[in-house]
Amino acid sequence: MAASHGWLRWLILVAILHCLWSQHCALVSATRVGEPIRLVAPTDDHTRLQADSRGLDVLRRSPDGVPVSLVSVIGPYRSGKSFLLNRLLGVPCDEGFGVGHRRETQTKGAWIWSEAVTADADADASAEPATRVFYIDTEGFESAGRSGNYDDRLFAFAAAVSSVLVYNLPESVREGDIMKLSFAMDLAKEFVAPNKTSATKLQSKGFPPGTLYWLIQRDFLEGSTVQQAVDTALAEHANPDNNRDLAQLNDVRLSLRSLGWEHIGRGLRQPHVDRTRLCELTDDQLDSTYVTQMHDLRHDIRSRAASQPRRLAILRDSAMDGKALATLIERVVEALSDTELPSWSRNLVEAFNHELVDVCSDAFRTEVRGAGGFPLETDVLEARISAANATAMETCYLSRRFGTSGVSARLLSRVNEHADACREHNALMSTSGCEAAALQCEQAMDSLSSVGVLLSKARFDAGIASCMSSTFDVKCKGPRRSYHQGRLEERRRGTREHLLVAYNEQLHARALGALVSMAIFTRCAWRSWLLESAAWLSALVLWAYPHATTFLSSTIGAPSLYETRFWFFVSVAWECVAIHPFVTITLLALLLLCSFRATVYRFVHALGCCGGRVGRLAYACLRFGSKPKSTRASV
Numbered sequence: 001m002a003a004s005h006g007w008l009r010w011l012i013l014v015a016i017l018h019c020l021w022s023q024h025c026a027l028v029s030a031t032r033v034g035e036p037i038r039l040v041a042p043t044d045d046h047t048r049l050q051a052d053s054r055g056l057d058v059l060r061r062s063p064d065g066v067p068v069s070l071v072s073v074i075g076p077y078r079s080g081k082s083f084l085l086n087r088l089l090g091v092p093c094d095e096g097f098g099v100g101h102r103r104e105t106q107t108k109g110a111w112i113w114s115e116a117v118t119a120d121a122d123a124d125a126s127a128e129p130a131t132r133v134f135y136i137d138t139e140g141f142e143s144a145g146r147s148g149n150y151d152d153r154l155f156a157f158a159a160a161v162s163s164v165l166v167y168n169l170p171e172s173v174r175e176g177d178i179m180k181l182s183f184a185m186d187l188a189k190e191f192v193a194p195n196k197t198s199a200t201k202l203q204s205k206g207f208p209p210g211t212l213y214w215l216i217q218r219d220f221l222e223g224s225t226v227q228q229a230v231d232t233a234l235a236e237h238a239n240p241d242n243n244r245d246l247a248q249l250n251d252v253r254l255s256l257r258s259l260g261w262e263h264i265g266r267g268l269r270q271p272h273v274d275r276t277r278l279c280e281l282t283d284d285q286l287d288s289t290y291v292t293q294m295h296d297l298r299h300d301i302r303s304r305a306a307s308q309p310r311r312l313a314i315l316r317d318s319a320m321d322g323k324a325l326a327t328l329i330e331r332v333v334e335a336l337s338d339t340e341l342p343s344w345s346r347n348l349v350e351a352f353n354h355e356l357v358d359v360c361s362d363a364f365r366t367e368v369r370g371a372g373g374f375p376l377e378t379d380v381l382e383a384r385i386s387a388a389n390a391t392a393m394e395t396c397y398l399s400r401r402f403g404t405s406g407v408s409a410r411l412l413s414r415v416n417e418h419a420d421a422c423r424e425h426n427a428l429m430s431t432s433g434c435e436a437a438a439l440q441c442e443q444a445m446d447s448l449s450s451v452g453v454l455l456s457k458a459r460f461d462a463g464i465a466s467c468m469s470s471t472f473d474v475k476c477k478g479p480r481r482s483y484h485q486g487r488l489e490e491r492r493r494g495t496r497e498h499l500l501v502a503y504n505e506q507l508h509a510r511a512l513g514a515l516v517s518m519a520i521f522t523r524c525a526w527r528s529w530l531l532e533s534a535a536w537l538s539a540l541v542l543w544a545y546p547h548a549t550t551f552l553s554s555t556i557g558a559p560s561l562y563e564t565r566f567w568f569f570v571s572v573a574w575e576c577v578a579i580h581p582f583v584t585i586t587l588l589a590l591l592l593l594c595s596f597r598a599t600v601y602r603f604v605h606a607l608g609c610c611g612g613r614v615g616r617l618a619y620a621c622l623r624f625g626s627k628p629k630s631t632r633a634s635v
Helices: 002-031 053-060 081-089 100-106 150-163 176-180 185-189 226-234 244-258 275-280 288-306 321-337 344-352 356-371 378-402 411-448 458-473 481-524 529-555 564-581 579-610 614-624
Strands: 037-043 050-051 068-074 112-115 134-139 166-170 192-194 202-204 211-217 263-270
Touching: 037 150, 037 321, 037 579, 050 053, 050 150, 050 321, 050 378, 053 321, 053 356, 068 081, 068 150, 068 288, 068 321, 081 134, 081 185, 081 288, 112 150, 134 288, 150 321, 176 226, 176 244, 185 263, 185 356, 211 226, 211 288, 226 244, 226 263, 263 288, 356 378, 356 411, 411 458, 411 481, 411 529, 458 481, 458 564, 481 529
Parallel strands: 068 134, 068 166, 166 211, 211 263
Antiparallel strands: 037 050, 037 112, 112 134, 192 202
């Protein structure tokens, strides 16, 4: 029984301790304002970068449409960057970024504070009140086991994504500190272009101008101000001896100035003589000047960051929200790690211009194909492609590009692909239209050259010309026109040759039939021995001449019947009849009228001879064309 009561007491004690621990954890969670989360991590060989999804999720959780600004602190190894960030955030060391012995395990790569801060209430009126500001701590350079390329990548990353960059330096600005920013030379090569309207003759073509703080900690110098010291350090120094190291340093100075950053020099007094106890001391125990300087610095950085949310020209200078900035960070990290230095800067340009390439290539395709009218003549299509290319390259890309390295190779490739596709599409449309038009004209040729109809050279030529002008010239355009036009012309010549053979044979048979009919007509209806004889003689010659052509050609060199002048006039007469329907109908009507009148005349004359008075009266009426005054008088 006693043992069971003992176990019961232990269970009650454990439950009470659990409740107390839960309340403590809840209280700590309620008072905790955030935590550092890794944003970018180094690779295993510590030479490249890789994005961490946990840090990106911090930005993605930011409300949609709310501008986001990043403040990054860079500087040498163990220069007090993490402690500075904790002071800027207003959090103790044990809750903020790792300081001291914790730095070795935490500050590898870049870390972001999980909670955003806002500008102070008395911030600059130009600041956007909705802008959320995040702080980033970066791994210091010159640490053991790392290459210089890793430092360049890390600091280039901070410069690419941050609106405010704080360069934390001990004591003063030295030439070595400036050389640590040599990555700016590669950035300047890609992102800075000449500007005739600017006083410095340079303009940023990628990153919008941000702010670079040159923060000198433990500042004890007298005389010139920190800002004057920074301006002097960034000014180009004379190099009369063409010293190689000094020339390289001057290049870095020029690059830093040309990137468009606003360089601000600020100083901080040493907070306390015992640096190992800084995290344990309160503001009352720190140097009062340091506390005042830190308060002003915190206010200034937050105000500038809130008024400068990240913007990019390729996004039409719109402020980026958390999701857009997370995507930008992924792309920058990938671009910085894809290639070896110094080509990473060009790769970074390609990464930033990824969407712009798609937009401009789509604009090229829309301008070429959107106007329609396919198929087009080759010169017209090439002119349209050239105009669309100018629009895509100059109006779309070069005016909004990120960087200054000229036209993107990817854009050139995409534009050339679209241009080739348009040419192929134009050729297919041209082939389709020309084949359909040529087929219609070929059918017209077959119809006009059919043996079953009255053949006519003039009608054939007029029909083909009409088909060419109304069908082929309208439907057949583009690069395949010349090929199909040549093929159709060859078909026309062959068809016309066959037409001439059938035409001459048909005209010969019809002429022979007409002469025989004329002979019979003049024999039976219109008695004229002269016309009848001429008709029979002409028919005989017309029938016999073609059969004797071979013999005559071999003996006396006589031409073919179809080459004689006689046949030429026969052909012309037939063409006049065949090509003019009115003339044809008129001649047929006159011929029928004469034939009918002569036939009736002969019939009535015979009737008058055999039928007495009535026949003689009808014969007289038909002959004189008028009715007699009286029957008796007529008789």
